[in-house]
Amino acid sequence: MSESAFEQSLLEHYRWFHRHPEPSYEEHTTTARIRRILESHGIEILNTGLKTGLVAVIRGAQPGPVIALRGDIDGLPITENTGLPYASEHAGYMHGCGHDFNLTVALGAAIELQAVRNTLAGTVKVIFQPAEEGRATEERPTGAVQVLNTGALDDVQAFFGTHDAPGEVGAIYIKEGGTSGAVDKFAITVTGHGTHAAEPTKGDDVIVAAAAIVQSLQTVVSRSLDPVHPAVLSVTHIEAGNTWNVLPSTAFLEGTVRTTERADRQIAKDRAVRIVENTAAAYGVNADVQWFFGSPSVDNDPHWAAVGREIAAETGLETRPGWADLGGEDFSYYLDRAPGLFVRIGAGDTNAPHGPTFAPDPHGIISGVRFLTAIAQHALAELNETTPTHSRPICRTICTSN
Incomplete structure (x- = not known):
């Protein structure tokens, strides 16, 4: 042929x-x-x-x-x-x-x-x-x-x-x-004591803590990884509360980290977990981090x-x-x-x-x-x-x- x-x-x-x-x-x-x-x-x-x-x-x-x-x-x-x-x-x-x-x-x-x-x-x-x-x-x-x-x-x-x-x-x-990109996923559950929105001092604001976590996570790539290595961290899903006048007791967020270098993969995880845990502590709430390593x-x-x-x-x-x-x-x-x-x-x-x-x-x-x-x-x-x-x-x- x-x-x-x-x-x-x-x-x-x-x-x-x-x-x-x-x-x-x-x-x-x-x-x-x-x-x-x-x-x-x-x-x-x-x-x-x-x-x-x-x-x-x-x-x-x-x-x-x-x-x-x-x-x-x-x-x-x-x-x-x-x-x-x-x-x-x-x-x-x-x-x-x-x-x-x-x-x-x-x-x-x-x-x-x-x-x-x-x-x-x-x-x-x-x-x-x-x-x-x-x-x-x-x-x-x-x-x-x-x-x-x-x-x-x-x-x-x-x-x-x-x-x-x-x-x-x-x-x-x-x-x-x-x-x-190595395909890694994270899921974070932030927990505290819920309270009325008019009385925030009687409980914990997990939404403010979650927002601070989202902002701080952006430094994983910009400040922890070599700037010439392709990498990205994206928070893609946030859930918290179900009404307008109550501060909820939990907030959930998840997303993905993508890296091309083997060493960067572990660095990104270690840095992200520390940021989440320490940011949560600074806001007086708890954070549980689950990390899932997908394809390299x-x-x-x-x-x-x-x-x-x-x-x-x-x-x-x-x-x-x-x-x-x-x-x-x-x-x-x-x-x-x-x-x-x-x-x-x-x-x-x-x-x-x-x-x-x-x-x-x-x-x-x-x-x-x-x-x-x-x-x-x-x-x-x-x-x-x-x-x-x-x-x-x-x-x-x-x-x-x-």
């Missing part, structure tokens, strides 16, 4: 996936479609026990190292308003972040690698991951942790993944180090970032400097297991992701396929010559504490 015909077939697959979005943990039709396409190309699918999503495997003619490629597959609960001829047919849901784009890139790479498997020394596992967007709990962790907990990736020595992004169509955006920052390995730039150039692809943003991305869990690289693929002026008008240009997909295919071949060749020494231990379940 010529590249143009191959690209056309991928675009047809992409449009089908775009028309049939499914939410996290419910990607049954999507999984079945991916399975059929892979099996039609003779690609083996591992028995992982996953309810949705799957892991395919391409076995080279010779034994060797094991690497993995990843595409995510879930959609979002958003009503699409793009006007595309292949718009969502699933009312109330759309691929509003481009996971249809990402999974098609991984699908294309799997097909390409299967076609040249006789030239490979080693194994490539291709992850079609569910629930990247899902709200993670200990009982039902994020999709990356679910896949890792199957044990199917225990032998993987390097992970590679892509995601669509605003930018020049087909360009490869690469950055070493932290590229996404995607931490691209500098070596594989350099390799990625070289491979892109050799493959005739344009490269651009990548960037860090503070949105969460659970590919980070794979990079906690072994080093690797997560790149962005330019998809034009996409409008804001997680919005009803989000529409990446699918003509960037073939660049992603070429990049993943080429870096997979290079990684197998390189790892056949060296033994990696910088693997990291896996977080086996959703991280809720350090």
Whole structure:
């Protein structure tokens, strides 16, 4: 099949996936479609026990190292308003972040690698991951942790993944180090003695204390973290009282902290907890702080970032400097297991992701396929010559504490 015909077939697959979005943990039709396409190309699918999503495997003619490629597959609960001829047919849901784009890139790479498997020394596992967007709990962790907990990736020595992004169509955006935000949540309950609003000296004003806590928390980023490191703390929810003339006995606030540097993550927590507790004490009230560690920052390995730039150039692809943003991305869990690289693929002026008008240009997909295919071949060749020494231990379940 010529590249143009191959690209056309991928675009047809992409449009089908775009028309049939499914939410996290419910990607049954999507999984079945991916399975059929892979099996039609003779690609083996591992028995992982996953309810949705799957892991395919391409076995080279010779034994060797094991690497993995990843595409995510879930959609979002958003009503699409793009006007595309292949718009969502699933009312109330759309691929509003481009996971249809990402999974098609991984699908294309799997097909390409299967076609040249006789030239490979080693194994490539291709992850079609569910629930990247899902709200993670200990009982039902994020999709990356679910896949890792199957044990199917225990032998993987390097992970590679892509995601669509605003930018020049087909360009490869690469950055070493932290590229996404560690996703941490806090919940604070302030308690005191309620009283009549006309007699504040007979009780405690938890609302004033909560307001002071909100203001003081803003110094966590501005005064406790390195100013050149991307980070943000946002209080997103406040509740207190239920009438106009009573000072309540409790106030509740919650929010999130996002950091890209590992050290900053712990510093932010420690500083925030001290601020909350000491501010509450200054106002004569009590404060209980609960802290929840979610997915870490995607931490691209500098070596594989350099390799990625070289491979892109050799493959005739344009490269651009990548960037860090503070949105969460659970590919980070794979990079906690072994080093690797997560790149962005330019998809034009996409409008804001997680919005009803989000529409990446699918003509960037073939660049992603070429990049993943080429870096997979290079990684197998390189790892056949060296033994990696910088693997990291896996977080086996959703991280809720350090």
